[in-house]
Amino acid sequence: MKIFEAAKAPIRWEERNVTAIRGPGGKWMIPPDAKESMDKNKIGLKGPLKTPIAAGHPSMNLLLRKTFDLYANVRPCVSIEGYQTPYTDVNLVTIRENTEGEYSGIEHVIVDGVVQSIKLITEQASKRIAEYAFEYARNNQRASVTAVHKANIMRMSDGLFLRKCREAAEKYKDVKFTEMYLDTVCLNMVQDPTQFDVLVMPNLYGDILSDLCAGLIGGLGVTPSGNIGANGVAIFESVHGTAPDIAGKDLANPTALLLSAVMMLRHMGLHGHAKKIETACFDTIRDRKVLTKDLGGNSKCSEFTEAICQKMKDMD
């Protein structure tokens, strides 16, 4: 929020807590004031939430996903100059269907020692995510969309997913459409990630690939993420953990949340401010003078933040 203020970004923040509460009828839900705020504003920025262990309620991330029908998880992975990894020039986006697939949660014991887990693929969800991927590609001037699948093995389920992608591709002739097996994507990704652009895929594959790609650019500490929901809701979030061991000590790296906020600005059409903040952040990291510990330096979070604010003032 400090960096946004320094950038004079036209954003007003409404802070809300989403810790689950029990609603009438005993069902777990996010607090009504949080829901009301999000339904009204449509756009949210979220930090890490701790996983409840014996809290009785389900994961808040899951609750948010269901409450706002957050069907698309979007992670742009761009190499950060100054933060060295074995790869340079990574510039791709993973778009993961986030409501069904392998994460349906439907499992049964058939007989003792035999368990089945059901993967559900529907025409609706596949069509929706495919259309989102092509829209995203078009709106962000991306050259191609690749559907990632295993339809050679899962002919019906991934086959359905693939068909919907092909159908959506017909409506977006300006965007190149390709298809690739998931294992081939992984094999090629670690040898030459520059061959990839926008990737769209079902839930589990998205879970894996989005983390793989985050690893290519340096990990969850520097990777932005956005969740797109029905009815125009979009929640951007850092995907790292809560890091309880350094909490409250002014040691944290705000890059992931900041880049997620930049993604948010772009989603809202505020490209000028997005560019300014992103450039200030990348320049600070490239300079390597003021870096938090995880980036290889020994600065405080406040110092790193201040350095970014300073760069923006210098840009004005």
Add this chain to the structure above:
Amino acid sequence: MIPGDGIGPEISAAVMKIFEAAKAPITWEERNVTAIKGPGGRWMIPPDAKESMDRSKIGLKGPLKTPIAAGHPSMNLLLRKTFDLYANVRPCVSIEGYKTPYTDVDLVTIRENTEGEYSGIEHMIVDGVVQSIKLITENASRRIAEYAFEYARNNKRMSVTAVHKANIMRMSDGLFLRKCREVAENYKDIKFTEMYLDTVCLNMVQDPTQFDVLVMPNLYGDILSDLCAGLIGGLGVTPSGNIGANGVAIFESVHGTAPDIAGMDLANPTALLLSAVMMLRHMGLHDHADKIQTACFDTIRDKKVLTKDLGGSAKCSEFTAEICRRVQDLS
């Protein structure tokens, strides 16, 4: 020896030549495994191939072409079912001289290869809603876990990591994980850890040296084994072994048949050769295995005689001759 299709025959010939130069105590029985229709109309591998394998127990296989309108199922699938090839094993070791963004990769992926997500059981529930069933059984999970720990012990590996998503797939991956934990109890000399698949991928591309032996269900194995092959340079240099019930073991290169260069003496036999080395180790012939592997790695490291895919311009026969020469020098 199942030479396979495309470049299969020439790389198989290369391997046999190198084995001869190394004086490896192997006699080869060449067989073709193209499916035929048996009595009753069911597709099967030719009886003489099955008989040979049941007797010898050990096989080396080149790439097989995927049948498109041939009417019969994939031969790889047929082989898997015929010999109950339940474990797919891929050791991934960085090859000095063949540069990738990683050095010092030295891990092994062990993939359960009979069930899981590849059960092939799918249904249309209603129009536009499809389900695909992932099956995990206690028996298969226990069997692959035991294989992984045995492998670790026999190959002096320090740890086995179970890769799973039991936080999401509580019952199925939960069962798999439980079996791994139970087996770990019988192998206290091996360190046992567990890691989510997504975390493995995240960490693998940042620092693969943290991994040793990895064991996992079918789909995760499919992905991770290819990911790891990519780390060391791709399918052209990656060995692979399939372990079956009743002592059968078939080692194979996992690249394609490369029809565009078949018969032109351009192919790179490294993947098949390293699979053959894996085979020798499986048979306890460690000296011959080391000799051949060293000759192969030295040739690549020297960068003087390399096939095109390795960055050189040598023919397959020249690359093979160079390895043979080194093998003889090492004897």
